[in-house]
Amino acid sequence: MTTKLTIPLLAPDPAAFAPYGQFVAPPATPGERRFYSEVLDRRPAGSVPVLHTNHVLPQTLPLDVTRIERHAHAAQCFIPLDVARYVVMVMPSAADGSPLPEQALAMLMPGTMGVVFNPGVWHLGATVLDKAASFTVLMWRGGAQADDQFLTIPPVTLAAPS
Template sequence: MQLRAEPVTAEAFAPFGTLVLPPEAPGERAFYTQWLGATAQDATPRLHVNFVPQSMLPITATVLERHPHAAQIFLPLEASRYLIVVTPSLPDGSPDLARARCFVAPGNVGVVYRAMTWHMGATALDAKAHFAVCMWRNDRDDDEFLTLTEPLELLAESKQ
């Protein structure tokens, strides 16, 4: 299956989570507290920073992941553009690949994946990237990975 990358917008991404956008005016604050917390009783907040090497489109996605107990937050510390690949779940919990989306986000926009949202791992475009990643975790059942029987071919944005 082929997916063409498209610029991310808050409206298009809303079924999968939310974008973390910088405030528009000095002194303003944008709060995302409602995304913190977890359904697992023994979960604690975890914060790490990852290094993501540069990738170039087209990309073949063979694995998706999701986190059943909490949202996962990615905040670019150093990034040009990065890829966001998401898909909702079918009633049986498997990814609904027919409704998968591929977005390109600028390096000044973070992303919050809603709990149970299938997504591809962090993928930096143009240059290497570093992300701060925050989520509530316990030490079991926090990550589910699925190897796709039919890979997703991620294509560059169309020239308009």
Template sequence: MTGTGRPARRLSNEQVIVLQDPDDAAFAPFGEFVKPPAVSERRAFYSAHFDPRPETAAPVVHVNRVAPSVLPLVCAGVERHPHAAQCFVPMDVSRYVVMVMPSDENGDPVPAAAQGFLVPGNRGVIFRPMVWHMGACVLDRDGNFVVMMWRGGPGADDEFRSIPPVTLMEPGA
């Protein structure tokens, strides 16, 4: 997964999203932000996102290295995984951008309802199955994520779509 990283050149009809801080309630329809437990000696569990296991699927864990992008940037493509949740846990990331959007009644992405988040490098993200999202996009410097998901289920689990350009802006820009 790779973010576009291309500097924004705004067109008059282009959608602009001002990135917001991670907001658990706003993000809940799309997944969950992964964060450390609030109390020492405790655990925060996120395993429920990976149930039920797709038939014949196997767990996949890999590390992505992502080149940095610069805000504002333009996103013209999204992806989703119909059969499995996808989890990104930063290993060495300054901050990164998450953009998600719902599907319409035909399953197509709805860019007009997109939301964008500016996420610090000490939080991960889990995308629910079927959630359209932008590819991994780090800021400031190269970044590394541990990525976890199921692979090899009953059908292809990577869908990619082009969307009308969406410009993502830093708050206060």
């Protein structure tokens, strides 16, 4: 009998998340700016920026994840517009590019902080808690290489923080 993989949701931790991307947060000092352009500049030749908004229905915890995605050649940025809390799950890739669910990292994010996924990072799509929500999503699309990859995985349960 196979035991289902359960991953606890952690508080946002920029150092733990760093191999997968970075968080987008407002500066603490009035008048200060934080720039995220460097991560968004990694993109396929011939691609164009795509900016869209979405509307996401809420989920409840514990949450069984069976579908993940990645964008092998470009970063993807989610900025909350009207979000209470949301879930971020990322996982590294094996040498052959397949995801490693047993090494997944999951965080419970406040609606006041965005996230940028590095190119090639397997991640959960926009998943919100508490209420229907909307994000602004920025990424690059086009060019010679297809960049959207979706994969069904054995269920991974994301558990509420203890």
